[in-house]
Amino acid sequence: FNVLVLHGPNLNLLGQREPGIYGMVTLDEINRLLVAEGVKLQAKVHHIQSNHEGALVDAVQEAGKEYQGILINPGAYTHTSIALRDAIAGVKIPTVEVHLSNIYQREAFRHHSYIAPVAIGQISGFGAESYRLGLEALIYHLKNQTK
Numbered sequence: 001f002n003v004l005v006l007h008g009p010n011l012n013l014l015g016q017r018e019p020g021i022y023g024m025v026t027l028d029e030i031n032r033l034l035v036a037e038g039v040k041l042q043a044k045v046h047h048i049q050s051n052h053e054g055a056l057v058d059a060v061q062e063a064g065k066e067y068q069g070i071l072i073n074p075g076a077y078t079h080t081s082i083a084l085r086d087a088i089a090g091v092k093i094p095t096v097e098v099h100l101s102n103i104y105q106r107e108a109f110r111h112h113s114y115i116a117p118v119a120i121g122q123i124s125g126f127g128a129e130s131y132r133l134g135l136e137a138l139i140y141h142l143k144n145q146t147k
């Protein structure tokens, strides 16, 4: 399988951004972990980070040509972006939503996800491990899907 990992806004700052919430791990380390995990699971992992909503929408739309699954941490767009949700719903590529922090433990405005209803599932609260678990869940889904 070819899997696209999408990182939303501010995730390029991981390692220096609110380490009490997001930990010390950098985006590079997460990407390397996912590529290595992909090798184990027989998946080729490609990753993109953008701070721009439209760029993420474009990436989702274009993913249909090359990728069988999407792993996404939409960052703050989780809580605001109907456009990103519609893109995911529109391309029908199985998508897993992940968050480093447990969004339900935090401010009320983070409790709602526009993405969750169009995702296969969501993993939230395990730091970098959320991504690894999300990749595993996505590949599990792709191997088992009948349609």
Ligand code: DQA
Residues within 6 Å of the ligand: 009, 010, 011, 073, 074, 075, 076, 077, 078, 098, 099, 100, 101, 102, 103, 110
């Ligand atoms: C986040 C949670 C979001 O609420 C926040 O805006 C982020 C990161 C997470 O991974 O925990 O940027 O998606």
